[in-house]
Amino acid sequence: MSSLSVRRSSSSEGDSQPMIDERKRKRMLSNRESARRSRMRKQQHLDELITQQAQLQSQNNQIAMQIDRVSQQYIKVDSDNAILRAQVNELTERLQSMNSVLRRVVEVSGMHMDIPEIPDPLLKPWQLPCATQPIMASANMLQF
Secondary structure, three states, X not given: OHHHHHHHHHHHHHHHHHHHHHHHHHHHHHHHHHHHHHHHHHHHHHHXXXXXXXXXXXXXXXXXXXXXXXXXXXHHHHHHHXXXXXXXXXXXXXXXXXXXXXXXHHHHHOOOOOOOOXXXXXXXXXXXXXXXXXXXXXXXXXXX
16 A cells, blocks of 8 residues: 555656646746847837937937028128128218318308218117108018
């Protein structure tokens, strides 16, 4: 009878070993599948980051081109503005010179002339000595 009990215990040990091996195998497969999914998620995230980087680089290039364009426009406008300031100064000096000549003529001839004072055009541009002309506008001017 003792040999029978030994056989049973060995057969129960033999039965449990394949179960343990089967659990190990299933766990290994599950771990492999989990690792594979993890690698796929990482690759997908990397692909998304690469796409995002390309989009941001493209936007950055567009913004840099806009900055260059606006900078060039600013330089041109600033240059034009400097030219216009120089022209205003030159014309103001000419007008002052002409007014000085007119004052001399008034002193010498005794004729009466109304010689207006010349305001500083850069401080008060709305007071420039120029003839006021009406601005004519029509509805057709704004049609494109």
